[in-house]
Amino acid sequence: MTGRGIVEIPSLPAGAPPELHRLPPPSLIERAFRSTGVRFGVIYAALFGLSAVALAAFLWWSTAGLLERQTDTAIDVDAQGLSERYTEGGVPALVETIKQRVDGNVDDDAIYLLVDPAFRIIAGNLDGWPERLAIDVEATEIRISRGGVASLAMVHRYDLADGFHLVVGRDVEAKAQLRRMLADAMVWAAGIALALGSVGAWAVRGLFRATIADVAATATAIGAGDLTRRVRVSGQGDEFDMLAETINDMLERMTRLMDGVRQVSNAIAHDLRTPITRARARLEDAATHAASTDELRAAVDRAIVDLDGIVAIFQALLRIAEIEAGSRRAAFAAFDMTPVLRDLVDMYEAVAEDNGQALEADIPDTLPMFGDRDMVQQAVANLLDNALKFTPAGQSITLAASRTGAGAWIAVADRGPGIPLADRERAPERFFRGEQARNTPGSGLGLALVQAVAHLHGGNLVLSDNNPGLRAELQLQAIE
Numbered sequence: 001m002t003g004r005g006i007v008e009i010p011s012l013p014a015g016a017p018p019e020l021h022r023l024p025p026p027s028l029i030e031r032a033f034r035s036t037g038v039r040f041g042v043i044y045a046a047l048f049g050l051s052a053v054a055l056a057a058f059l060w061w062s063t064a065g066l067l068e069r070q071t072d073t074a075i076d077v078d079a080q081g082l083s084e085r086y087t088e089g090g091v092p093a094l095v096e097t098i099k100q101r102v103d104g105n106v107d108d109d110a111i112y113l114l115v116d117p118a119f120r121i122i123a124g125n126l127d128g129w130p131e132r133l134a135i136d137v138e139a140t141e142i143r144i145s146r147g148g149v150a151s152l153a154m155v156h157r158y159d160l161a162d163g164f165h166l167v168v169g170r171d172v173e174a175k176a177q178l179r180r181m182l183a184d185a186m187v188w189a190a191g192i193a194l195a196l197g198s199v200g201a202w203a204v205r206g207l208f209r210a211t212i213a214d215v216a217a218t219a220t221a222i223g224a225g226d227l228t229r230r231v232r233v234s235g236q237g238d239e240f241d242m243l244a245e246t247i248n249d250m251l252e253r254m255t256r257l258m259d260g261v262r263q264v265s266n267a268i269a270h271d272l273r274t275p276i277t278r279a280r281a282r283l284e285d286a287a288t289h290a291a292s293t294d295e296l297r298a299a300v301d302r303a304i305v306d307l308d309g310i311v312a313i314f315q316a317l318l319r320i321a322e323i324e325a326g327s328r329r330a331a332f333a334a335f336d337m338t339p340v341l342r343d344l345v346d347m348y349e350a351v352a353e354d355n356g357q358a359l360e361a362d363i364p365d366t367l368p369m370f371g372d373r374d375m376v377q378q379a380v381a382n383l384l385d386n387a388l389k390f391t392p393a394g395q396s397i398t399l400a401a402s403r404t405g406a407g408a409w410i411a412v413a414d415r416g417p418g419i420p421l422a423d424r425e426r427a428p429e430r431f432f433r434g435e436q437a438r439n440t441p442g443s444g445l446g447l448a449l450v451q452a453v454a455h456l457h458g459g460n461l462v463l464s465d466n467n468p469g470l471r472a473e474l475q476l477q478a479i480e
Contacts, residue, residue, distance in 0.1 A: 042201060052193035056186050063182060071154050071170050078110070079158060079168040086160060094166075095123040109171040111144065111153050117163030126167065130155065141172065152176050211240050215247065227255045279306040323375065323452040331374075337367040337408070340377050341401055348384045356393030359384075362400040367408060371457045371476065376410075379453040382446040383412035383472050390416030391469070407459060407477040415469040424463045450474060 078101075086094040091114075098112045102125050113124035121128065127145040144153045155169030214232050221229035230251060231244040279302075286299030345361045352359040369376070380399075387397045395415035402409060419427050428451040450472070451461040458477035463470060 049193060049197050052190065052197075056189060059182075059186075063178075067175050067178070068154075071172060071175070075154065075156050075168050075170060079156060079166075082112075082166065082168065083158070086166075091122070091164060098123040111146070111155060111167065111169035111171060113167040115165050119165070122164075124167070129165075130167070141176075144169075144171075146171070215244075218247070218251075222251065222254075227251070227258060275306040275310055279303040282306075319449065323449070323456050329372075329456070331372045332370060333373070334368065334370050335373045337369045337376065337401065337410070338363055338365065340373060341367070341380065341399065341410070344377065344380055344384060345399060348381075348388065351388060352397060355388060355391075357388065357391055358396040360396055360398045362398065364402060367401055367403055369408060369476065372453075375453045375456065376474075376476070379450040379474055380410055380412070382450050383474065386446055386472070387412050387414035387416070387470075390414060392416065395469075407475060409473050409475045411471055411473040413466045413469060413471040415466070418465060418468060418470040419463060421465075427463055428461055447472075 082094060082097060085097045089096075094114060098114055101110060102112060111124075111126060113126040113129065114122045115129055116122055119129045125146055127148065130142055130144055132142050141152060141154050144151055144155070151171050151173045153169045154172050155167050158166040158168065160166055218229045218231045230248045233241050233244045233248070235241065282299045282303050286296050290296040290299060341361070341363045345359060345363070349359045384397070384399065391397055391414040397415070398411075398413040400411045400413070428447045447461065447463075454461045454474055454476065459475040462473045462475060464473070465471070
C-alpha cells in the first residue's frame, strides 16, 4: 500500500548477486566535477564570462543605447517646436515650418509628415502615411519610404486638433547598421571571451593540480618514511607559498619530534639497561650465593633501590610529557613567587652548609606570577640540585629573581665546571649528559623538565657562562 506522493521501491530478493547492490558507476561529468581543480576552473570561467557579458552590456548601453536616446530626445525637441508653431498659427504656420525644416536639414535625416483627417499628405518628406502608424498611437523604429527609397526610421505620431496627424522622426538606417556592426562585434567578442575563459580555466586547473600534486607527493613520501621531503616553494609569496611554508614547518616539527622520540628511546634503552642489569645480577648472585636470610634481604633491598631509580626516571618522563602537552594549564592561578623562593632557600641552605657551600639569595619583596606554582617550584629546585651537585666545597651558589617589563626571570648561578658552549644547546635534551656529568649521579632529565616548565609558561631556559660555573636563567612570561 502506498501513500500519496510516495513511490514504493521493491526490495532486492534474498541471495541476489552482489552486483545488484552496487551503485551505478559515476558518469564522466560526475567524475570531472569531483575534481577540485575542475571546479575551480569552471568557477573561473563562469566569473570571466559574467565579466565579459557585463562589459558588453555596458558598451552596448554607452554606444547604441546612447545613439537611440539622443535620437529620441531630438525628435521630442523637434516635435515640441512644431507643436508651439501649430498653437500660434494653426495648420498654415505648421506647414510653413515643416517646409523650412525639410529644406534646412543638411544631414537629410529629419522626417516630417502632416496629413488631414483622411490621411492625405499636406506637408512633409514621406511618400505616404506609414501603415503601422494607422493603428499604433506611437511607434519607434519602422520601415518607411522616402522619395521612393525604403529606409528605417524612428518616428513618433502626434494627433492634432480637428483630426490632423503629425509624424516627426529621424532616419536611423546608418545607426541601425552601426548597431548591427556592434552586435557582430559582441558575438565575436563573446567567442573570444569563451575561448580565453576556457584557456584560463584550463590554466587554473593545471596550476591547482600541480600545487596539490606536489603536496600529495610530499605527503606520500613522508608516509613512506622519507622525512626529508618538503613541499616546493615557488618564491612568489602567494597563498600557495604560505600553505607550502606552513606544511613544511609542520613537517620540520614532526621530524624533530620523531628524532626526539628516537633519541629518547635510545637513551631509555641505554640508561635503563645498566640499573636493570645490575639489579638482575644482584638478585641472581644472591639467589646463588646468599648464605643467610640477611644477605638475601640486603641483595633484594639493593635491587629495590635500583628499580626505584628506574621508576623515578619513568615518572620524570611522564611528568615532562604532561607539561609539554599543556594539560597543566588548568592549574594556572595568580600567586606570589617570593615566598616560594624563600622556602627553597631555607631548605637548600642547610644542604649547602653540610656540603661546605654557601647559598646566597637576591629575591625581591614581591614577585607576582600567574602560572602553576608547584611546577615553577620544582623547576627552581632542579636548578638548585644541579648547582649543589657540581659546585665544589668552599664555593657559593646564587639564587636571584626579578620582574621585567615583559615577564620575570629566576636565575641560579654556581661555581662548578659549567657546560661547554658546544653542549649548551643540547643540555636540556632528555638524558643528555656532558663529559663533566658522566661520573655524577642523575638521569639527565632535570634540565629537560625545567625547559618544559619554561615553555609551559611562555618562556625559555637560557644557559650561560658564570665565569667560572654555569648560570641557568628560567625566563617566564605568564605574568598577570
